[in-house]
Amino acid sequence: MKKIILLLFINMSVYAQNSNGTVSGIVKDNKGAALEAAALNVYPANTTVFADSTGHYTISVPEGSYTLSAEYFSYATVTKSITVKAGETLTQNFILIATENNLDEVVITGTMKEMSRSASPVPVEIITPKLFKKNPTPSLFEAVGMINGVMPQLNCNVCNTGDIHINGMEGPYTMILIDGMPIVSALSTVYGLSGIPNSIVERIEVVKGPASSLYGSEAMGGLINVITKSPEKAPVVSADYFMTSWGELNFDAATRTKVGKATSLLGVNYFNYNVKADKNHDNFTDVTQQNRVSIFNKWSFKRKDNRVAALGARYVYEDRWGGEMQWNKHFRGSDSIYGESIYTSRIELIGTYQLPTTEKIFTQYSYNWHNQNSWYGTTPYMATQQVGFAQAYWDKQLTPTHSLLVGAALRYTHYDDNTPATASEDGSVNKPQNTPLPGLFVQDEWTMTNKHKLLAGYRFDYDNNHGAVHSPRVAYKFSPDVQNTLRASFGTGFRVVNLFTEDHAALTGARQVIISESLKPERSYNGNLNYVWKLPAKPFLLNVDATAFYSYFTNKIIGDFDSDPTKIIYSNLNGYAVSRGLATNIELMFNFPLKLMTGASYTDVYRMEDAQRIQQLHAPKWSGNFIASYSLPNNYSMDITGNWYGPMRLPVQPNDYRPEYSPWFCTANIQFTKKFDYGLELYAGFKNIFDFVPKYSLLRPEDPFNQHVNDPVNNPNGYTFDTAYNYASLQGRRMFLGIRYSPM
Template sequence: MKRIILLVLLTISYSLFAQTGSVSGTITSQGNSVPGVTVGIAALAEYTAADESGNYSIANLPYGNYEITFSFLGYKTEKKRITVNSPQPVVLNITLQEDEMALDEVVITGTMKEVSRSESPIPVEIVTAKLFKKNPTATLFEAVGMVNGVQPQLNCNVCNTGDIHINGMEGPYTLILIDGMPIVSALSTVYGLNGIPNSMVDRIEVVKGPASSLYGSEAMGGTINVITKNPDKAPVFSADSFLTSWGELNVDAAGKFTIGKATSLLGINYFNYNSRIDNNGDNFTDLTLQNRISVFNKWAFEREGNRAASLAARYVYEDRWGGEMQWDKQWRGSDSIYGESIYTSRVELIGLYELPLPEKIYTQFSYNWHDQNSWYGNTPYMATQQVAFVQTYWDKTLGEKHSLLVGASFRYTKYDDNTPATASTDGTANRPAETPLPGLFVQDEWKLNEKHKLLGGYRFDYDENHGGVHSPRVAYKFSPNTNNTVRASFGTGFRVVNLFTEDHAALTGAREVVIAEALKPERSYNGNLNYVLKIPAENYALNLDFTGFYSYFTNKIVGDFDTDPDKIIYDNLRGHAISQGISVNADATFSFPLKIMAGVTWMDVFQMEENETGSLQRIQQLHAPKWSGNFIATYTLPNDYSIDVTGNWFGPMRLPILPNDYRPEYSPWFAIANVQFTKKFSSGIEIYTGMKNIFDFVPKDPIIRPFDPFDKYTDDPVNNPNGYTFDPSYNYASLQGRRVYVGMRYNLF
């Protein structure tokens, strides 16, 4: 009898202990259901995803108190506490708020107006501050490589300077903006992105293809716009610092304060690398030694009627050098020990002011002064460039369907250096290059109905050498529903070439600059077709973005150094260039805490140039791989731990080789992969550690004849039968191998 009673009591106890409940509800945003939202209880490792109607349910929950999390790409994460104490389901309906820091945030670059990314008729790709924290870098030059089809390209294995390629086109064809202002001049493409404190950056917007109808010269291959934070919305204090096993130290900090009706955000970036590492044994530094300080200050002013007004300034100083391991500054400019030493000073000023008028009329201005003091071995290059820019535009809504933009701009560039390029023909006087460039533009965004939108734009610029330049653009967007969007665009781009900043490395004291004819501005004609597909499912949400692009370039200006050894003869290319390809981007959010973003690009970039017989000859573009891609994967663990895997991969790209070069003309397939582990604390502190270039990939034979950098012994038919000369330009990836890093960041709101 006692055994029976005991068995009954055990059965009742087990039944009570095993009692479970459930939670269910509906997830909406602005009155619409949100499918695919990840719903999770981390303490139980229970995850699910909302269905197509935004409904979710988690069953078999043991009695207790739990924190339930709702997260989805494009929305702010919500966390709620629930108590499960009966078999009756807990009903919890959630309203999600759109996340301003998400990939569907407001964008500006495509149309010069604030518009939701999904509503923009121009495709815009974004790198947010949240994204580039997954692979922390010391410069934005590296960070933009997280965008599929954008390639930060190092052009020299000694000084590590480079440019940014979009869809395979060289750096001069990419327009770099900061807060919409073209202050990154041709002389300083890389330096303009170095030293912008990451704590000051809200996001980076990338538009592929010509945008000259809005931005004028240089916007031929694409546009990169660095948007800095609004001081009103920035944290009170933020800091981020990391140290690598190679000895790289990066410190990034920003704080805001208020004086009267003005709010200021002050950011400082300091980067130092002072380790002489030569892992490939060629007696040259594998990575340029650098010491850089950058100070950025942005002010936002509160005005009547909520009118916009802001002012920002930045100062950058950098001392960098690369060369033979035994080099130091006493050898700067000598022909005994080879080094490439660059001192850079840079000042920038940016302003925005909305006029106190009933209409929305804005004035923007910028100014930058860039001084470069460089020695490449025993060859000096001393240059100064100033760029002043001002524009005024009227943002006008006409009825419910038309959004008009009308404006005028003026850019003035002054450039001077120590080469014959800025000297008079007889070399007796200095003649700095001065380039004024006024322009007018108009744009109309026409909402035909809820599904169709049409954008038309036109710009007229006048150059004193080229005359009038016309740049039209048209774009069309069709969205039959929220899950399908088609965009098509056609536009033109142009570039008023400053001859004196294009080939400075080749300019020596013995050459006379000759312009063979009245040079025409370089032109491009571009067509893009973009399709975005959103696939909500029970266990995942998948977004796919397909883009086909085609650009045709004419009048490319090239310098002829071969016809006459005493002259540089500039002329327009007798032929044309083409950049064409397809890119695919995908991002997926799963019911378990995994998010993946990946992209792949196929492109074919080449030029057709007349050869000696007058026939067109196909020449493949340097440093333009036919295949490339990127990937970002994040897995969130319980207790605010996360793992990020990021990287880029590249197919073979054509490289600059010497006559009879023993090195292959095309690079191998390779990938640069990184991994990071992060722990977040409730106090606002994050600690992270990781490894970069985990496969330890570095190029082979990057420098020919590193033992004779001044070419003193090239005339030696026995030891140098092929007549090789010192050449450090055979570059397709960084020489920096695997390294470990550890860092900490903090945000106080």
């Protein structure tokens, strides 16, 4: 009997094997690279296999009809209907196309040369228009807040001037670039990103940590590089218009034109907010009134051997004000009705030209002119800044394993204002700052093996006031396989003295700016450890990106808000400062139409001075973001986005009744989108759906000119009018409605 059963079992096994068919093939991306660990799913057999290191796979399934899908993280899934016959081998090859969240996009910011994101030894984070359209904003200043660890911070409750913090460091430590060209100034995070038409943006690349070895002064805390669209690849026409229930109107449009061998991309952004709102009943506008127009025009020229030639220009004009509800321009600069009024005019030019040589030699140049005409109550701030920049570099593949980059740069800054920043020591003579800053840089990228890569760089700059400045950096990348990548880097950064003091005056409008000594250049030393893990699984694709960072600052320029509430006193730190922490980003893509992205950061930013540990203002220890997108039938979709923040230290006055630390809070948004044919979309939703607004804002709004500070009855604590206590927008819940057209 046992022999009969064994014989039957063998016969059944042979029959089952003979009734099976085989499906095999290779999975590649659209550039021909094999996608190791791509998931191949067979339904309804519920069988999953993974491609090997060469992209090949083999699946054995019973005879029948199936659905075969190929999936890989951040690539569009490809599905095929197949029929498998017994004993036969069916060949099915797949080519997957990267989606907007692809981790292998081409990036340039980390090394100043194009390479895939996964191959870069320097971690680069990317935000694309498809991502920030999930929560439409009138400026890129707000849009970059969707990146974990990047925080657009409003510093003034009246004029709404702000800056961008990277890993808790203030705006002057963040360099803004457009197409790799520095739009350099301490106000670049405000005006460098405000008004750039979203319709001309290809992507935004963010590098956290010092990058002075390539980009020089200002790149101490990080870089934000706005990459604009290539005119040849941009749609002929695109447009986006939305409005909110608070009365905000934003219009964004771009058009492409071809003239001979040149192609033009013209983008326009217009933002208007002219509705006075005072929902906290302090007789001050909750949000500044704004009227802003920005025009951007980029030209690219077709040349022999596809050499690069491009020229771009942007003009920005903004008229904004905040203050008492009865204020109008008649009261500008007067002491009867308080208002903070800012007129801004800004011109930017950027260009790139590749020399007609056999070697890859590029020249780049930029220029910006910035004029500021501001009144903070009765305090004027009038300033003009001009920055010219030019550089040339040689990109040379020395050997199959060594790629060299050598260059020279010159930055020249002219700055003049009506503050102590450009006055003689006794204040009797105006002395505009003229600062030339020449530099040389070199970088070698050594591909030791296909798993190990080492990057070493060095920059030498010379400042007339401070002498030689040396900025080395080194970065190492180890990728044992496509699913795991480890990056380690160390670098230095520096910032020469360049006080564009509108950000100082904007903090209070009532404080006097005092520069107590001859300021020295700031220096920073930074280390980063980054780990990326990709996990393709049957029900989902997972990506984890974790970073630990540590920055040490010397000669840090510190604003003392505490010694005298009527003054801001600037001096070099007699000690050191530290920015350290951990950041984690997690991305999940399911085999049903749901995508999740979330990030969390722990940041400890402080300074040590006279044996005292002082926490950095406006730098929460905990912060994070989240994005959830779900595709619904009939081309509908839903997006939920938001940011959350832990307590951050705020500037308070002696005996202040307001708490020194803000509460935990979250701002969340929801959007519904309907896609039609030919690139037309309708979208609507709510911003700040939890209706969070700060409990406290202005101090003594009834006495903005401090005329009754010494009244012992009505002001026993001697409080002064203060606008600096700010950690979130005063805008509550609001609805938005928009329409966009962007043909593919």
